[in-house]
Amino acid sequence: STHDFVCGDRFTMADVYVGSHVDWGLQFGSIPTRPAFEAYAKRLRERDGYKEAKAIDTKLIEESQNG
Secondary structure, three states: OOOOEOOEOOOOHHHHHHHHHHHHHHHHOOOOOOHHHHHHHHHHHOOHHHHHHHHHHHHHHHHHHHO
């Protein structure tokens, strides 16, 4: 909670790994909701790369459901 990202003030590959677990855990309730977790996930969700990846995921899910 003292830094924006896992390794300090810079987003790194560690955030891709840890952040995906935190984001998923908060969405599905497998980790407790805490202000530090919510703030960290919010920072990740605001990144352009996150938004682009989510758009790709959403498109693939829609395509697989419409088969």
